Amino acid sequence: MRELVRLVKSGELGRVLHVEAHFSNEVAGTFTEWRYSVGESPAGGLTGTGIHVLDTMIAIAGPVRRVQGLLLSHKPAPDPLDSLSVLLEFASGISGTLAAVRSTPMYLRMHAFGRNASAEALGRTELVVRRSGAEPQHLNFAPVDTVRANLEAFAEAVAGRTPYPIPTSEMLDTVAAFEAIAEAVRSDGRIREV
Numbered sequence: 001m002r003e004l005v006r007l008v009k010s011g012e013l014g015r016v017l018h019v020e021a022h023f024s025n026e027v028a029g030t031f032t033e034w035r036y037s038v039g040e041s042p043a044g045g046l047t048g049t050g051i052h053v054l055d056t057m058i059a060i061a062g063p064v065r066r067v068q069g070l071l072l073s074h075k076p077a078p079d080p081l082d083s084l085s086v087l088l089e090f091a092s093g094i095s096g097t098l099a100a101v102r103s104t105p106m107y108l109r110m111h112a113f114g115r116n117a118s119a120e121a122l123g124r125t126e127l128v129v130r131r132s133g134a135e136p137q138h139l140n141f142a143p144v145d146t147v148r149a150n151l152e153a154f155a156e157a158v159a160g161r162t163p164y165p166i167p168t169s170e171m172l173d174t175v176a177a178f179e180a181i182a183e184a185v186r187s188d189g190r191i192r193e194v
Contacts, residue, residue: 001056001110001121001124003119003121003127003139003141004056004060004110004112004119004120004121004127005056005059005060007112007117007119007129008060008112008114008119012114012116012117013112013113013114013115013116013117013118013119014114014115014116014117015114015115016060016061016094016112016113016114016115017094017095017113017114017115018094018095018096018097018112018113019057019060019061019094019095019096019097019110019111019112019113020096020097020098020109020110020111020113021050021053021054021056021057021096021097021098021099021109021110021111022053022098022099022100022107022108022109023045023049023050023052023053023100023107023108023109024045024049024099024100024101024102024104024105024106024107024108025045025048025049025102025103025104025105025106025107026103026104026105026106042182042185042186043069043071043084043178043181043182043185044071044073044080044082044083044084044100044102044185045082045083045084045100045101045102046084046086046098046100046178046181046182048102049100050084050098050100051174051178053098053100053108053110054098054174054177054178054181055166055170055174056110057088057090057096057098057110058170058173058174058177059166059170060094060112061090061092061094061096062090062091062092062094062173063090063091063173063176063177063194064088064089064090064091064173064176064177064180064194065089065090065091065193065194066088066089066180066191066192066193066194067086067087067088067089067177067180067181067184067191067192067194068086068087068184068191068192069084069085069086069087069181069184069185070084070085070086070185071083071084071185079103080102080103081102081103082101082102083099083100083101083102084098084099084100084101084185085097085098085099086098086099086181086184088177108121108122108123108124109121109122109123116131116132117129117130117131117132118130124143124144124146125140125141125142125143126138126139126140126141127139127140127141153165176194177194180192180193180194
């Protein structure tokens with residue numbers, strides 16, 4: 001994901017027009033009970049894992065302006081089975097789609113579509129870059145323990161040695177988008193302003 005964000009911010013993809021994200025997993029049956037509570041987890045798979053791709057979408061496209069969402073529940077907790085589909089409009093003019101499915105085999109994808117190229121992260125270690133008139137470029141990266149890296153980054157920030165890699169403004173933008181998505185799915189998918 002870091003390389004995808006770097007490509008976008010460097011301008012190598014050209015003007016970004018659309019972003020797509022999907023994060024599904026089959027660990028919902030092992031979550032603690034708060035993740036099943038409608039009050040604590042109002043947007044299905046967005047709360048447990050989808051929030052991470054929403055973070056990346058905001059890092060790429062900026063704050064969300066409007067959302068429309070649909071949550072379909074097929075089986076209640078424990079081990080819920082549901083699907084979430086979200087349409088996003090970012091304040092930057094970029095459009096986006098986000099999907100999350102609980103419980104299904106693990107699948108992670110983030111795709112940024114620019115005027116000059118697109119970059120698609122597949123899973124945690126693969127990136128495919130597509131440019132007009134060229135064969136797709138497949139890049140593979142060493143696996144990273146992201147939980148450990150996050151805790152180490154937090155410790156470094158608390159100690160005052162380095163800034164935390166996610167700016168506070170992006171965290172607040174993610175919370176605002178999450179709240180709008182949760183409200184949209186509670187109200188039968190109506191469009192919500194952020």
